[in-house]
Amino acid sequence: MDWSRTKSIFIWVFLILNLFLYTQYLESYNEGQLIEVLGETTKKIEARLKEDNITYIALPNNNESAAYYSGQIKKFSPAEIPYSANQFTQIENENKLIVTMEKPVKLQENGGRNPFLEFLYNNVQEGDSYVLWNVDEEKREATFFQKVNNLTLYYNVRGYVKIYWDDENRVYAYEQTMLEKHEKLDKQQNLLTAIQVLQILDNKNLLKPDSQILEMNIGYSTIVQLTQTQVFAPTWEVRVKLKDGQEEIHFVNAVQGKIVELQNDLSEIVEETEDLEE
Structure with missing residues (x-):
């Protein structure tokens, strides 16, 4: 048996699988959500937040861009x-x-x-x-x-x-x-603005009345964690202080506007991934 050749075939198969998963993930997004966000003016969004007494600090207002990465x-x-x-x-x-x-x-x-x-x-x-x-x-x-x-x-x-x-x-x-x-996977992508991200969260009823936006940052979230090569998407992190003083953190895909659900217990992630990999 030619082990070297077999090993090379397995490597290429996994590379193709990873690229396929990445493409399928991007194509599965609902683009209507992003269109909905862009349909309203900033003044309307701000008015809706004010109506619910949702306050926020000075939001990042620069036109940021970022790319998808792999690791x-x-x-x-x-x-x-x-x-x-x-x-x-x-x-x-x-x-x-x-x-x-x-x-x-x-x-x-x-x-x-x-x-x-x-x-x-x-x-x-x-x-x-x-x-x-x-x-x-x-x-x-x-x-x-x-x-x-x-x-x-x-x-x-x-x-x-x-x-x-x-x-x-x-x-x-x-x-x-x-x-x-x-490694960078594609060209720089224009990112949703901070106020557009707040509208997405508000549309999903994730921003509660009388809450305060404490902080908004750009980072990355992982599309698939169960393969050797992983893909990372630009992601908004939104920290919110509730009326009762507790804090919530929301994550939004910064390119497509999708709500990102992240497991926030690393030990539980380990158990889940190990079960899936067996």
């Missing part, structure tokens, strides 16, 4: 893991590092920099390619998401870092996954 799941090998006298590293399923600190590292600021970022940059491989997303003081966990094209990639189980600390504010362990070989 591959990083498979770690023992030979390429940087040696550290204070770190014991295990590799799980080839794509996750589980690192235990031999001597816990004290969280501390440096030059005013966030202590979690300070630890990340000093102790984690390619730490500057991640951005802080959430700090859970109760669980003593801090979650970082990887960046694609210098923008946050939201909730991808193959591109995150999570660090754990004790009651003395000392990091004793962290875990890491990584996506590599990011």
Whole structure:
């Protein structure tokens, strides 16, 4: 059996499958939603939000553009893991590092920099390619998401870092996954404006009366997570403070205007993907 040739055939089959999934995903969008958004003037949208007492900070008003990107799941090998006298590293399923600190590292600021970022940059491989997303003081966990094209990639189980600390504010362990070989898949796309995204959310009754838009950012969401090569779409992140003080986060495809449903528990994503891959 010619194993080399068989291996090449499998690689090409998976590449074609990934491109097919990507094309099918784009074609499946409902373009009517975008047409509906563009049909109203900015003044009408603002009036509707005002009527529901939905307030917002100064919205990004620049005409942004971005492209779809792809990336591959990083498979770690023992030979390429940087040696550290204070770190014991295990590799799980080839794509996750589980690192235990031999001597816990004290969280501390440096030059005013966030202590979690300070630890990340000093102790984690390619730490500057991640951005802080959430700090859970109760669980003593801090979650970082990887960046694609210098923008946050939201909730991808193959591109995150999570660090754990004790009651003395000392990091004793962290875990890491990584996506590599990011490539632009198409030309730059004109993105929906912030006010158009708010209209989409309002049309879907996702913006509740008396709420406040706290922040709007452009990042990326993953189209398909269950293949070795993954595709990322430009995505608006919208943070909303409700009347009762709680916070919601909505994601909207920044090109097509589709509401993006993201699983926000990385551990649950791992279980689901493992079940599907078996």
